[in-house]
Amino acid sequence: xxxxxxxxxxxxxxxxxxxxxxxxxxxxxxxxxxxxxxxxxxxxxxxxxxxxxxxxxxxxxxxxxxxxxxxxxxxxxxxxxxxxxxxxxxxxxxxxxxxxxxxxxxxxxxxxxxxxxxxxxxxxxxxxxxxxxxxxxxxxxxxxxxxxxxxxxxxxxxxxxxxxxxxxxxxxxxxxxxxxxxxxxxxxxxxxxxxxxxxxxxxxxxxxxxxxxxxxxxxxxxxxxxxxxxxxxxxxxxxxxxxxxxxxxxxxxxxxxxxxxxxxxxxxxxxxxxxxxxxxxxxxxxxxxxxxxxxxxxxxxxxxxxxxxxxxxxxxxxxxxxxxxxx
Numbered sequence: 187x188x189x190x191x192x193x194x195x196x197x198x199x200x201x202x203x204x205x206x207x208x209x210x211x212x213x214x215x216x217x218x219x220x221x222x223x224x225x226x227x228x229x230x231x232x233x234x235x236x237x238x239x240x241x242x243x244x245x246x247x248x249x250x251x252x253x254x255x256x257x258x259x260x261x262x263x264x265x266x267x268x269x270x271x272x273x274x275x276x277x278x279x280x281x282x283x284x285x286x287x288x289x290x291x292x293x294x295x296x297x298x299x300x301x302x303x304x305x306x307x308x309x310x311x312x313x314x315x316x317x318x319x320x321x322x323x324x325x326x327x328x329x330x331x332x333x334x335x336x337x338x339x340x341x342x343x344x345x346x347x348x349x350x351x352x353x354x355x356x357x358x359x360x361x362x363x364x365x366x367x368x369x370x371x372x373x374x375x376x377x378x379x380x381x382x383x384x385x386x387x388x389x390x391x392x393x394x395x396x397x398x399x400x401x402x403x404x405x406x407x408x409x410x411x412x413x414x415x416x417x418x419x420x421x422x423x424x425x426x427x428x429x430x431x432x433x434x435x436x437x438x439x440x441x442x443x444x445x446x447x448x449x450x451x452x453x454x455x456x457x458x459x460x461x462x463x464x465x466x467x468x469x470x471x472x473x474x475x476x477x478x479x480x481x482x483x484x485x486x487x488x489x490x491x492x493x494x495x496x497x498x499x500x501x502x503x504x505x506x507x508x509x510x511x512x513x
Contacts, residue, residue: 188230189510189512190295192297192508193336195332196219196500197332198419199411199415199431200215201216205329210350212405212406223500225277227274227295227298229271230271232272237270249269260324264316267299267303283475285474289332293314296313296316297313310339310507314337337507342358342360342502343357358416364422368479373499374498374500375453378496408437425463427479431465434466456490457476461485462480
């Protein structure tokens with residue numbers, strides 16, 4: 187049996203500029219961090235010549251090409267596995283909450299399948315490129331490359347999305363104390379809403395392809411915020427970073443219809459009234475997690491818990507997609 191995992195992620199600036207409809211014209215940039223909440227994949231060779239896949243449902247087929255789960259089907263095709271394999275998945279946090287679960291699922295699955303074929307030396311870049319190929323090119327999802335790359339690499343990492351599709355990967359050059367304080371002062375709460383990012387990202391993707399000037403200008407601004415966020419973090423200016431988070435929140439609400447709602451707006455204001463210096467919705471929007479930077483965490487936690495929100499505490503994951511156990 188093989189067990190692998192990939193980290194879920196939070197975005198720290200520039201999110202949305204990783205879609206091909208934007209970066210092929212203008213180049214994208216963002217900062218993301220892997221966190222210690224994971225998607226897990228187990229792979230086992232069954233006794234019978236079947237393909238067995240266990241997720242929210244159970245599939246048992248003779249050949250991998252007969253599977254209905256699109257990512258598993260395409261990952262098995264890419265790794266040239268046709269039969270006699272059993273795959274199961276689980277996650278620390280459910281899908282649809284804005285933490286990049288699909289990209290984490292795909293990278294963890296590919297890591298497990300490569301190990302199953304005795305190829306444990308696949309580097310993070312190849313893993314991320316293969317995951318993007320499956321989700322974006324093979325399945326036509328209107329998504330970006332952030333989730334697959336941060337799941338493969340982990341850490342607090344800067345990504346530049348070149349016009350030709352190449353992704354430059356650089357660790358954030360912040361000192362150890364800054365990263366420790368950033369980790370300590372970020373707090374995250376579940377809104378209770380789950381949603382598919384596809385609808386929101388599809389709107390952004392279509393408007394970018396149609397050369398919608400308002401969307402393009404907004405994404406230019408978002409990329410600039412990402413670059414400014416890198417600068418403030420590398421200087422150790424965490425309050426400046428928090429101010430940029432708030433600026434991003436205000437702009438992102440204007441970018442796409444459905445990004446927020448009345449309840450989320452009220453919770454965000456409640457957080458500002460109780461010690462948050464800035465915040466954002468993680469992911470495309472419409473639900474999922476609200477994340478805030480605060481140096482008064484106890485006060486903030488009490489206020490949002492009293493409002494009915496559930497906190498999820500996290501640390502940064504520095505390893506990326508990896509083998510957990512093999513027997």
